[in-house]
Amino acid sequence: MSLPDKLPKDDGAIYLVDGYNFLFRAYHALPMLTGPDGTPTNAVRGFVSMVHALRREAAPPYLAVVFDAGKETFRNELYPAYKANRPEPPADLVPQFAVVREALDALSIPHLEQEGIEADDIIASIATRAHAEGHPVVVVSSDKDLMQLVTDGPPPIYLYDTMKRVVYDPAAVEAKMGVPPEKVADFLALTGDTSDNVPGVPGIGPKTAAALLAEYGDLEGVLAAAPSIKQKKRRERLIEHAEDARISRRLVELVRDADVPPFDAMRDPGMDPEKARIFFEKYGFRSMLRDVAAMARQAPGDGRSGTVPADAPIEIGRVEGTFVPRYDDHRVLVEPSPDVLTELAASFEATGRWVVAILPSETDAMRARPLGVGFVAAASDGPAPAFVWLGVTADVAADPCAEVGADVRARMDALRPLLAPRGGGGVLTAEHKAPFECWEENDGALPLPLFDAAICSYTIDPARSDHGIEALARDMFDAALPTEVEARGKGRKAKPWVEVEPAAAARYVLARAEAVAAVQGPLDRWLEASSPAIQRLFREVEMPLAAVLRAMERRGILLDGEALARQGEALAREIDRIRAQVAAEAGHEVNLDSPIQLRKLLFEERGLPPTRKTKTGYSTDARALEELAALDPIVGFILEYRALAKLKSTYLDTLPRLIHPRTGRLHTRYRQTVAQTGRLSSIDPNLQNIPVRTEHGRRIREAFYAPEGYVLLSLDYSQIELRILAHLSGDENLIRAFREGKDVHRRTAAEIFEVPDDQVTEEMRNIAKAVNYGVIYGQTPFGLARQLGIPRGMASLYIRKYFEKIPGVAAYMEDVIARARRLGYAETILGRRRRIPELDRRGAARAHGERIARNTPLQGSAADALKVAMIRVERALAHDERARMLLTIHDELIFECREDAVDDIVAKVRPIMATAIELDVPIEVHVGVGHTWAECKT
Missing domain, CATH: 1.20.1060.10 (Taq DNA Polymerase; Chain T, domain 4)
Incomplete structure (x- = not known):
């Protein structure tokens, strides 16, 4: 995540945090939370999250948190009523004052306080001296008193409100206060400040004060001109309260020459992960413990905070170099003899790695025929790109039941070594699943390619909207590939691929194959620069999964x-x-x-x-x-x-x-590289949107059936996302409910409505269920009200009570957003990362980013669990002819199983699904059996 551009990135920048300003804001932002020993921790948790985010984003060479010492200052001697009206801090906040200092020690962040003066005076004195010695200063606070310090310099002193992400330079101060920074003290002397019990001049509000200072210059100028002011009440008040105004000026004016520590005492040494871990464990900050593994302690004075992960999220984009297809070098072989193709295969096999690009007759792989296939060597010194036109006739291409001719079969057999290489050769592709499936339908199963550009791009940077080879070539090399319209024509005049001239087809296919060879190097480097978890996801999950999906699509x-x-x-x-x-x-x-x-x-x-x-x-x-x-x-x-x-x-x-x-x-088709959370989706048809709870949806499911002697077997994760939420949040109520096998929605209802479990009605349970799942998706009170058909105020009450009664979830949701803002991404349990650029924006876009941050670890972890389970189940059933996996629908796997083997298959599959990921709560898998899909759900 980047800071606002206005903030200095100078090596000598000093960041000064108004400690109690941060702490009080954190206290009011989070519900009551306690550590394992019962110590209140909500303010400390929020404080640590905010200051850690600042450290991560700014990486300031100098950083200090400044506190009031809690004693009376010279201002109380000057005006005994100063701050006299302030209420005592809340009882559950007081013990956190000591804990927050302990937190800063654990995070190795310097903190300062001094008796006799306030934190604002310490900040002002450091900022004044730093400014004089050439250091840019950022004061992190929302306190308007500190606006007196703001200057463009050089060097500058800026005020930064982290919650609003607003930087106050002189223009911003004047826009907010109506006066420039040098007149803020005079302004406050006239208006007074009720929160600090600064008297000011009664009846002089912000607009009047700003107008008076604009006309008469400063406070003394206003008071000197008071007798001549026309407005009677204003004139009388300024004359009568002149001394109050002067006292107020002394109360609000910041001390700028206090004795403060040298700058070296504020140099950020970086985080010590072990010290941080001990503190986080002591106070139960579970979600923050996950950050510790990504933190490396930096050497003191290196200008870094020590909290920048070496494997930060990668955004695929422009790379050095250019890419232009070698159209003049393309070889087009139209219906060549098998001997020619055997020689061609040998020339590419000798290079070790090559790109394969298959041209299917249509997008439905089960009905398509491979019309042509292109080959490009991965190395630039390999053989020239070659395209083979197989010679499938138009009538065969149009009839999925027709057999390809013997001549076409012979050509495919001659090319098979390049699609199923012997001796460890490496096949690279753009997006292999559908084209390979098309080939398999006509020539038998193919092994997994070594590299798939779309899957690699998706694993590295799932936030991209398009992982196709055209988009990758455009974004990485600013290269435009030949379009399908250029090859086939447009609209009604578009030719079927089988009628396109082989040369035009070759241009289209080989340009894409060459692009794969061009993007493979940068993608490989990005993959190696990614975290080990992302590398494992690519090699051990996403690539093997593609072969599983191909097999499922072919089964139907x-x-x-x-x-x-x-x-x-x-x-x-x-x-x-x-x-x-x-x-x-x-x-x-x-x-x-x-x-x-x-x-x-x-x-x-x-x-x-x-x-x-x-x-x-x-x-x-x-x-x-x-x-x-x-x-x-x-x-x-x-x-x-x-x-x-x-x-x-x-x-x-x-x-x-x-x-x-x-x-x-x-035969549905699964899309593996679309959903940014990691979820699979299906098209042609989309089986995931068939209504579940309606009679019409049930009747549609009745039409899906098993052959004679078989049944459909459904194994469905039970409340997997809520179980993941319990694991990630560490909320004791949720964890206990799942461990004890209780109805979690009934338990939530009992908490929200404050009734015993046995008094929870079905309506209460339905409301609790909506709230449970609404929390996962960041649902607003407005959205919950619409869903349940209740007033928005009532929906707000339910959500508020949920977070009060299940505080671990509230803290987790705050932490996960702060973590995403700090790191620039949200992460699943298995380490899948999704960039969230929306968090750097404002308004609705930023709110959307926060929902993504909440949802991705939950929905994404559930998706990862299902993918791992699918791969393991497919291997477990590879030599078991009694059952085969046909479909995945959301969190459900559907099998075709021999009637007499149901118990054995369940005993084999269920444990695999229940152990796909490790959680602190048990993972339950529900089983349904029936001759139709509908019967599985009853």
Whole structure:
């Protein structure tokens, strides 16, 4: 994470932290937390998080935290009522004053205090001397008194509010206070300060004070001019309270010449990980313990804080050098003889590493035929790039049940050594899963490539929006690859790939293959610069997983298309019934798919209150209609229509068309490099969005079935993300509930509603369940209110009580955001890292970044667990013909299993899933069995 650009990065910069300002803000930001011995720790935890973030972001060579000594100062002698109205600090904050100093000692951060003067005076004296000796100064505080010090210099003295991430230079001070820094003391002398009981002049507010100082210069100028001021009350008050104003000026003016330590006493020596670990363990700061492993102690005086991980998150971007495809060197071999291809294969095998790029006839790998294949040597001195046009005919390409000709088969056999190399040769690809699957459908299984550019990019930098080879070439080399439109044509005139000229196909394919060779070196270097955990994720999880997904996609699942067709007919009748109901309510026919007609119906004819405005008029999207549903029954009909129409078009009409004519099965495609959390998604079709709890969703699942003698077997992680939350947060209530096998939603409800477990109603449990999962996704009170259909104030109350009753989660959520802000990324248990640039932005973007920071360790760790389990399960079943893994849906694995082998397979698979990651709570795996997918969920 970067600091605001305004802050100095100078080697001599001195950062001075207003200690109690930080501590009080932390106390009010976090709910009550205690250490293992019962000591209150919420303020210290927040303080440590904030100061550690500052140290990480700024890496200041000089750093000190400054405290009030807690005694009376010269200001109390001058004005005994000074600060007399301040309430005593909260009882649970007082013991944390000593603990925060202990924390600073553990973190090796210098801290200062001095009797007789306040922290502000120490800060002012250090800043004044530092300024005189050429050191830039950053005062870290939100205290307006310290604005007196601000100057552009050179060198500058700036005030930095870390919570708002606002830097106050002279212009910013004047914008906020109405006066420049040199007049702040005069300004406060006139307005007074109720928090410190500084009297000021009654009736003189900020605007008046700023106007008076602008006209008369300073306090003495204002008081001298008082008798001539026209406004009677103002004139009288300034004359009557002139002495109060002068006393106030002395109270607010900072001491700038106090005896303070030398600058060397403030040099940041860096963190000692062992000292930090002991402190964190003593006070139960579990989440901060994970930072210790990434901290290396720096030598004193090296200008670094010691908290910068060597393996900070990597953002894939521009690299040195250029890349231009060698179009003139491309060799295009159209339907060559097997002997020619055998020689070609030998020439590439001799180089040790080469890129393979397969051109499928279409995107559906199960229906596609390999039309051509390109080869590029990884080394620049290898053979020239070569493209082989296999000679698949148009009729074969169009018929997934047709066999390729003997001549095509012979060419594929001759090239097989380059796709399944002997002797440890290395195949590099751009995104191998679908093209390799296409080849496998026509020529048998292929081994895992050595390197896949898309998967490597995704593992290193999952925050990228596109890991395809076109995007990598563009972002790394500013290179534009030939497009599909250039090769095939555009729109209706676009040719199928099988009819494209081999030379045009070669240009398209080989440019991509050459790009893979170009990006492989930088990606390898980025991977080696990444953490060991990320390297393991690439080599031991993501690459092996691709082969597992290829196998699952080829297996597919049986689907009863006729049953879906019957459901579609029934649903069509239901949709017609809803259309008729709307027409009867409206008094005329309405096209429910037309936003224009809906706007007219709802806002003009029915007089419903307008929703938010869009470019084309008032919104009629689902969110807008849900807000209107309680006002008019016709809105409910429209929502029901949309839900059923979408279900029909997405599943009942589409799924039967996707059944493969040769296998009789549905073959979904898994996308491995899309979800930034690490989750898998599926397309063609997307099976993850079939409704779970509705009768229509259940009936769709009834159409997925097992063959004779087999059943479908479902193994589903139970509440995996909540278990991960218990592990990461260390919250005793959550951990106890899971260890004791209790209903965690019922337990949460009992805490929120303050009733015994046996008095929790189903409604209370449902609310608690929504809150439990809402916490994971950073749900706002507004979002929870919409979900539950309750007032926003009530939703806010539930969330607040949740954090009060389950304080470990509240502390963890604060810590995880602070950690992400400090390090620049969020991290899963297995070390997957996701950059969060949104945390450097403002407003809604920053709030979105905070939700990402909360969600990624939970959802990402669950995704990692499932991936590890899939790889281990696939290996465990590799030689067991009684069962095979077909699908993964969210946290669920679905198998086709012989009826007489269910118990054995469950006994083999369940422990693998339950031990995919290690947690402080048990991982439970629910089992479902049935002849249909629906039966597995009952």
